[in-house]
Amino acid sequence: MPFREKSAWGMGLLFLAITIWFIGATQPLNWRSGVAPPPAGPLMAVTLFSIIGSIVIQSILAGSSPREANAPADERERQLLTRASHLSGLVLGAGCISALFHYLVHRSGDTLFHIILLSLLISTVAEYALQIVYFRRGHG
Amino acid sequence: MTRRPPISNRVRFYRLLADGMTQAELGEKVGVTRHTIIAIEQGAYSPSLETAFRIARLFGVGVEDIFGWEG
Numbered sequence: 001m002p003f004r005e006k007s008a009w010g011m012g013l014l015f016l017a018i019t020i021w022f023i024g025a026t027q028p029l030n031w032r033s034g035v036a037p038p039p040a041g042p043l044m045a046v047t048l049f050s051i052i053g054s055i056v057i058q059s060i061l062a063g064s065s066p067r068e069a070n071a072p073a074d075e076r077e078r079q080l081l082t083r084a085s086h087l088s089g090l091v092l093g094a095g096c097i098s099a100l101f102h103y104l105v106h107r108s109g110d111t112l113f114h115i116i117l118l119s120l121l122i123s124t125v126a127e128y129a130l131q132i133v134y135f136r137r138g139h140g
Numbered sequence: 141m142t143r144r145p146p147i148s149n150r151v152r153f154y155r156l157l158a159d160g161m162t163q164a165e166l167g168e169k170v171g172v173t174r175h176t177i178i179a180i181e182q183g184a185y186s187p188s189l190e191t192a193f194r195i196a197r198l199f200g201v202g203v204e205d206i207f208g209w210e211g
Contacts, residue, residue, distance in 0.1 A: 002173065076176040
């Protein structure tokens with residue numbers, strides 16, 4: 001398995017876990033009356049966790065195959081990564097536009113925050129998932 | 141199901157002809173990863189023009205001896 005696919009698996013699973021945590025932490029979501037204010041403490045903790053988790057995952061992977069880790073992405077890998085990034089950007093954009101429309105109708109800043117953060121998490125997971133799909137089939 | 145590029149190639153043939161050069165060795169010589177060479181040989185990925193020329197030059201043949209249009 002290519003180094004970058006391993007990295008996508010590691011990072012994708014990390015952010016999937018964070019996304020599941022976020023959905024659980026903000027339940028029940030009531031999109032009409034709004035949700036509770038963002039849990040600032042846990043959010044800062046999970047942000048720190050995501051940074052430390054990313055460093056640990058990348059360090060372990062780089063330690064297991066240092067040569068591949070240091071090599072720049074080649075033309076095929078750059079194409080795959082660009083395509084995955086482009087599509088995940090569309091997911092983020094769709095989420096942000098939905099959040100803005102929701103705000104225009106319901107005037108709930110808390111819900112706006114939650115939808116945008118959830119969109120960011122889903123787009124990140126989608127980016128890594130797309131990278132895995134593209135790496136497995138060989139092209140973007 | 142994704143569409144495969146309509147380009148055939150004889151990279152594997154020329155690689156084996158070159159004293160059984162490995163995919164990793166070929167990748168290193170033309171500046172791509174072993175996985176990209178695998179994808180090229182399987183017809184799943186069409187290399188850039190630059191990489192196609194690098195491969196052809198490495199084997200001492202023309203680009204059209206290695207890559208062909210199937211469309």
